[in-house]
Amino acid sequence: MTTVNFGNAVHLAGRPESAGSPAARYHPVPSVALGRRLWPDNAITSAPRWLSTDLRDGNQSLANPMTPDRKMAMFDLLVRMGYREIEVGFPVASQDDFAFVRRLIEGDLIPDDVRISVLVQARDELIRRTVESLEGAPRATIHLYNATSPLFRRVVFGMNRDECKDLAVQGTRLVMKYADKLLGGCDLGFEYSPELFNDTELEFSLEVCEAVMDVWRPAAGREIILNFPTTVERSLPNVFADQIEWLNRHLSRRRHVCLSIHPHNDRGTGVASAEMGLLAGAQRVEGCLFGNGERAGNVCLVTLGLNMLTHGVDPGIDFSDLDGVRRTVEYCNELTVHPRHPYGGDLVYTAFSGSHQDAIKKGFDALEHAAGEAGIPAGDLPWEMPYLPLDPRDVGRTYEAVVRINSQSGKGGVAYIMSAWHGMHLPRELQIDFVRVVQERADAEGGEITADRIRALFDREYVEYALLPIPLVFTGDRVTVDLHIDGERFDVGGARSESMRRVRGALARWDVDVRAVHRTTGAHIAARDEDARAVVYAECRVNGRTIWGAGADRDVETASLSAVRSAVTRARLEAAPVTRQRGAGGASPQVGEAEVIDIRAPRPAAPGDGRPAMAGR
């Protein structure tokens, strides 16, 4: 073995120098003399057999073990998701555990393709009672365990190797004896786990398993599950993989053995251990949904399954309503799932930061474009999306939350919100203009700005000017433009269809250049007024500055004129003061009335010029 040494030893403050680092008190798990290891060159190409131990290892680790109702909800969920091997409890642990197994059997609640299993220690009375719990079951597995590691042999059991092996052997005999007596007609499976396998001498684990197999006598149609737990995860995952490959090479009767693994997560590498264990020859994985379980948990079945899915391997488990799964798991365990939990956490499909949002927005645009070109739904195309390893829709999420806005966000994110939530595709220059408004707000307030709030900011900034006293008035299918610019009055009336051209021409005379009119059309536009089918963004050059306005309407012409009107009004308000020339007191015009404004004349500083109050602007 080649060792890697980065030479970064440090002295920890607070410890006497003579004590050195606490690292001196620990030692790594010895590496395995494997020769040429094969697992690094392997790939996972199909799903293993899964066993959920939520109702056993998961349940035994809870402060409040599941009530019968919570157990039932978990069982139903596991069945619905497609788990076919379910460890339903430790029947001798409590009356509740025993009763739950009885309820499943007597209530005929176990689907034909589901096999329940129960765990028991290698103790006579406990085995008898455990077997009793299964009476009447059409099929079931008894799972026997005893600790085999040197520490446990010495400290917990006070046994030598032979005594330890004998415990496993006697336990297996007792399972067979009581099953013969009580479980006639049951298709009985048997599983044995050398607990603390990862800390047990490899050849001793093998010796115990061989002795157990000598008793059970696996053969065609009589499999044995040998399950190898990292009861307390202590090694790097590659060391665990070496251990599994070593066993895979050395176990006898290999065809009749289902080589199973049961990783825990004490080092935070439970998933890596499981995956490398599979590369090394494991055929079955035991774990819990969202990684519940003793201490730092059992390996997370959700992460493992979806890791496979995102490699193009069908896990054989239904994750299509992952939020529903999470809610049930949270209810059953009375524990919340961390918002950063892979695949299932609240925040794992969400980007707050600008460059991530920009890339995601471009990714969605590219996907839509490719779908349009190919003439197929975007959901049928390969998923290639910056920063999102999984299509949120594949686990029942929507695209709405993939971007959320705060002070870390940029134009791409704001544009995404406007398009995904409100169906409005802002032109790039308008994105740049608008993000300043949003950023000012985010800086002023801190925290997140919701999609609705962003829309309100947009309307207030670019659309609501159209509601102010205006220079353009629409009456029926005619338009009237009534502007005073540089003291000259321009008035045009005409057909609506001609209006944009006429307005452009009119405004150009006064150095208002309507440069471009961009539009978003389509039934999906979630404009404020539900009837709106078009949103138009007008880019105008006024007094040497680019000013944007927007308008929404059922009718594109009307929306376009509204957009120009907003832009001109904004220009008036932002760059050049106003001279009101209409009605005493400057009252708002009625529908159909034209207001006369001069976009170049000086604007009085007094409040009440018609601009809506905008806190914080």
Ligand SMILES: CC(=O)SCCNC(=O)CCNC(=O)[C@H](O)C(C)(C)COP(=O)(O)OP(=O)(O)OC[C@H]1O[C@@H](n2cnc3c(N)ncnc32)[C@H](O)[C@@H]1OP(=O)(O)O
């Ligand atoms: C890694 C795992 O997750 S293993 C599963 C662990 N799960 C549980 O323990 C939950 C259910 N357990 C229980 O409810 C209880 O421990 C019971 C009912 C099984 C036993 O309770 P008690 O009889 O009071 O025993 P308790 O658990 O305190 O003592 C353990 C005894 O069993 C022995 N023991 C522990 N594990 C095993 C085993 N696998 N096989 C045989 N004996 C064992 C211990 O050496 C100890 O023996 P001692 O009393 O001679 O020192």
Ligand SMILES: CC(C)C(=O)C(=O)O
């Ligand atoms: C009983 C065994 C499989 C166990 O739960 C463990 O070792 O973690």
